[in-house]
Amino acid sequence: PKAAGRLARRPARRGGRRVRAQVDTLVVVSNDRLLSIVPPDAPLADAFLVADDVLRQGVVGVSEIIVKPGLINVDFADVRAVMKRSEQ
Numbered sequence: 001p002k003a004a005g006r007l008a009r010r011p012a013r014r015g016g017r018r019v020r021a022q023v024d025t026l027v028v029v030s031n032d033r034l035l036s037i038v039p040p041d042a043p044l045a046d047a048f049l050v051a052d053d054v055l056r057q058g059v060v061g062v063s064e065i066i067v068k069p070g071l072i073n074v075d076f077a078d079v080r081a082v083m084k085r086s087e088q
């Protein structure tokens with residue numbers, strides 16, 4: 001299984017690099033992280049719903065940081081700078 005995972009990872013990373021060149025921000029959710037929150041006996045459709053919800057929560061969280069006023073004013077450029085640093 002580990003060898004299969006490594007083989008699958010190569011094209012995924014290549015695709016990620018291609019997409020990254022075309023977008024402002026790319027959100028990547030690790031399959032291992034998803035597997036840790038999806039029950040092993042869950043149907044595939046339910047697993048995809050969980051993945052969708054994880055992505056939705058991330059987008060909502062970032063949007064709220066930008067839109068809702070707080071103690072510190074944050075705009076998209078600030079969020080983008082932090083996300084850019086997290087890639088490294």
